[in-house]
Amino acid sequence: MKTIFELKQDMTTIGNQIQKTKDEISQKAADPAVSVDDLNQLNKTSAELQQRFDIIKAQHDQMEAEQKASLEKSNFTVTEDPKQKVVDAKAEIIRATMGNRQIKEDVFQALGDDGTSKGGKFLPSTMTNDIIAEPLVKNQLRENEVVTQITNLTIPRISFMLDDDDFIEDMETAKEMKAKGDSVTFGRFKTKVKAGVSETILHGTNTNLVSHVENNLRSGLAAKERKVSFATAPKAGEEHMSFYDKTTVNVKEVTGDDLYDAITKALADLHEDYRENAKIYMTFADYVSIIKTLSNGTTNLYSAQPEQILGKPVVFTDAAITPVIGDFSYAQLNYDISDVLYEQYKDYDKGINYFMVTAWFDHQIKLASAFRLAKKA
Structure with a gap:
């Protein structure tokens, strides 16, 4: 049995054929060289196409009405849980x-x-994964960054100051504070995320439906968060979100004879306040290359933990094409959930229905001096 989308495609195809036949009739009716029999045959063809169109449309309308009726049934169960x-x-x-x-x-x-x-509570929720789904996209930065959901958020650039202190020990931090100011204001940058919803999922249990949609939305948002945070060519207006931006963020680069040398030098170059809680974000390929160089033909280092090799915890992500070292509590992701929008989106070409959410967020690197980029000279 055909789906609603397939029936729509059939209607479009036959509708185009009907219009083409009508245009041909109009053209040949004005040509004396065309016989009446030929015109009658074209009219007959047009009538047959119209009949086929009406049959398909009737099937489509019936299925659409049944689906709408099914959707309109109350799925809001009565429960005390x-x-x-x-x-x-x-x-x-x-x-x-x-x-x-x-x-x-x-x-x-x-x-x-x-x-x-407008349902602003929808996005921040966490639900148990109750259905088998594809592996979810992960934003590894969420493990160590601050994540908030506050409208019009403004925060101090550093967490505390001492009453009897008139300077900051780390001169790079002091210069950055003077250049950028004492506070960080989060903006609103729009992103749209679509979760494909099949009819089977839509008419399934509430738990499966919610789990499926939320997991896909979280995956989409995580992919977007990770993309802007490690963008080598950020979109206009989003430059400040990336650790690699050289216009507004400008994280200091530290070079070494090789990547291992660069990473260890970058750690040493951090002020001790940042080095204490520093972590290393890098690609797994870069780490394997370091191990291959250090092992010099032996296999001893391959079984060691990355922290034992590099001196600080390592987080692997393919997005970090240049290793980023620092205290990631000085980077923050904030969602403005005051007016989250949700709507339906249909892709007729693919025959897929989407539940689409429009959200606003911002990623701020509060102190660039808390980070270093490690590069091979």
Whole structure:
């Protein structure tokens, strides 16, 4: 049995054929050289195509009506379990959005929200993965950075000052404070994330539906976060988000005879306040290259932990094409969830329905002096 999307494609194809036949009839009707029999045959063809179109359209309309009726059934179950109420509320938001119908006020209330917030509580939630899905994209920076969800966020560039101190020991930090100011203000940068939702998932259990959509949304957002944080050619206006930006962030580069030498020198070059909690973000390929050089034909180093080799914890990510060393608590990701938008999106060419979320976030490197880039000379 054909899907709604396949029926739509059939309708488009036959509709184009009908229009082409009508154009041909109009053209040949004005040509005296064309016989009446030929015109009658074209009219007959046009009538047959129209009949086929009407049959397909009737099937399409019936399936669409059945799907809409199914979506409009209440999936907001009656339960006393607070966690399940949240799952049910989120499932109702997804189904209502996909079915183009209004979301009831009690759905927002179950999320500890109201209608004016447009479901802002949706994105920050964490749900148990209840279905088998593809491996989720991961933003490794979240393990060590500060992550917040505050509208119009402004924070001090450094955490504390001493009353009897009129200077900062690290001169690079002092210069940066003078150049950039004492505070960091987070902006709003829009990103759209789409979660593909099949009819099977849409009509499945609330838990499976919510888990599927949330996992895909989190994956999409994590991919975007990681991309802007390690962008070698950031988009206009997003330069400040990247550790590699040379215009506004300008993290100091430390070079060495090889990558191992550069990383160890970069660690030594950090002020002790930053070196204490420093971590190394680098590609696994670069690490293997270092081990290959240091091992000199033996296998002893391959079994050692990366921290034993480089002196600080190592986080592997292919996005860090140039190793970044520093205290990552001085980088922060903030989401503005005051007006998260969600909507339905259809890709008719691929025949896929999407639940799409528009969110606003910003990534700020609060102190560039807390980081170093390690490069081979």
